[in-house]
Amino acid sequence: MQYFPPALEKLTEQFAKLPGIGSKSAQRLAFYVLSMQDSEAEDFANAIVTAKRAVTCCPVCQNLTQGDGPCGICASPKRDHTVVCVVAEPKDVVAFERMREYNGLYHVLHGVISPMNHVGPDDLKIRELVQRVTQGTLQEVIMATNPDTEGEATAMYLSRLLKPFGVKITRLAYGIPVGGHLEYADDATLMRALEGRREM
Amino acid sequence: MQYFPPALEKLTEQFAKLPGIGSKSAQRLAFYVLSMQDSEAEDFANAIVTAKRAVTCCPVCQNLTQGDGPCGICASPKRDHTVVCVVAEPKDVVAFERMREYNGLYHVLHGVISPMNHVGPDDLKIRELVQRVTQGTLQEVIMATNPDTEGEATAMYLSRLLKPFGVKITRLAYGIPVGGHLEYADDATLMRALEGRREM
Numbered sequence: 191m192q193y194f195p196p197a198l199e200k201l202t203e204q205f206a207k208l209p210g211i212g213s214k215s216a217q218r219l220a221f222y223v224l225s226m227q228d229s230e231a232e233d234f235a236n237a238i239v240t241a242k243r244a245v246t247c248c249p250v251c252q253n254l255t256q257g258d259g260p261c262g263i264c265a266s267p268k269r270d271h272t273v274v275c276v277v278a279e280p281k282d283v284v285a286f287e288r289m290r291e292y293n294g295l296y297h298v299l300h301g302v303i304s305p306m307n308h309v310g311p312d313d314l315k316i317r318e319l320v321q322r323v324t325q326g327t328l329q330e331v332i333m334a335t336n337p338d339t340e341g342e343a344t345a346m347y348l349s350r351l352l353k354p355f356g357v358k359i360t361r362l363a364y365g366i367p368v369g370g371h372l373e374y375a376d377d378a379t380l381m382r383a384l385e386g387r388r389e390m
Numbered sequence: 391m392q393y394f395p396p397a398l399e400k401l402t403e404q405f406a407k408l409p410g411i412g413s414k415s416a417q418r419l420a421f422y423v424l425s426m427q428d429s430e431a432e433d434f435a436n437a438i439v440t441a442k443r444a445v446t447c448c449p450v451c452q453n454l455t456q457g458d459g460p461c462g463i464c465a466s467p468k469r470d471h472t473v474v475c476v477v478a479e480p481k482d483v484v485a486f487e488r489m490r491e492y493n494g495l496y497h498v499l500h501g502v503i504s505p506m507n508h509v510g511p512d513d514l515k516i517r518e519l520v521q522r523v524t525q526g527t528l529q530e531v532i533m534a535t536n537p538d539t540e541g542e543a544t545a546m547y548l549s550r551l552l553k554p555f556g557v558k559i560t561r562l563a564y565g566i567p568v569g570g571h572l573e574y575a576d577d578a579t580l581m582r583a584l585e586g587r588r589e590m
Contacts, residue, residue: 193488194484195445195455196456197437197443200440200441203437204437204438208419211419218410219409219411223442224442224445228442231442233404236435237401238404238423238435238438239431242423242426244395244397254394254398283393284393
């Protein structure tokens, strides 16, 4: 039985579709929208439609961008166009950019290979990466997928796929995180840190 | 510095304005919108604008409704039009309706008197309630605001305001909740339960 006006119920349903929003939260959000100014609610609605329409993938690196043509990073003459960092998600690009140390390009896969979730190589932007490698300007491809099972498998898959093109393929270092405590480090991380030890 | 396309940042900001949604959640929701079908995103945007436009307050009970004229409850000839239950929020009407035992009308105040939050009697739908009482058809007004300080104060204020009109004013019973445990009941509740004891 519907206890609220249909338009309110419908808005609640829409909010409930969002990830991490349960029916109680959805109701609270719908009520909040009712309490907004008319103009605020319209701004919100417009932001949804505009984001959906205006945000596209860069034809080169597949990162999110706005407008036609390559994104700001791909188009910048200041960046090193011989190195590409392969990441799973646009959020990972943000993590690298925040560091302000990396000056190469990116390639966003938009996911990782995950048979459990029915995501195969064809569902990712792998074809586009191969195309970039075959163009010959790239000298190094840095695999920067997450250090979990699926990220690992994806990095391994790509490294085997790209090696025949004669490009240098690297993987981010594993080890204990800066500021971390040895006593809390898990065995796998500690083992990798030991394996990857460097002379000082 | 903006790391994402402006339209995406803007949508994230809009989500971050919602209550209980922090910046990380807002970003997650904005990304989810990007992953929606075009039609889904438009439905979502439309639901916001439609809810804001179509949902109004019933001119009689002030509960949320859609369309002009009194709401379904106020217009129903099956309901007892001599009893009105005064609640703070539309959600409270839902709690009563879910019970399926109450057959009277409602009056939604849209808040409680709260000097801390600068909400005075004039900010609530109290004038409309007084108007209903002066019309003379009401025989009983049930105060069903929450049993907390502000709900209590509001009930007290209204009862003093309405008594001169010769209408019967009642308050929901206090006591131990059904299924509750005496050992966990707080002192105030237990005291009220004792005070309100009835012969069996």
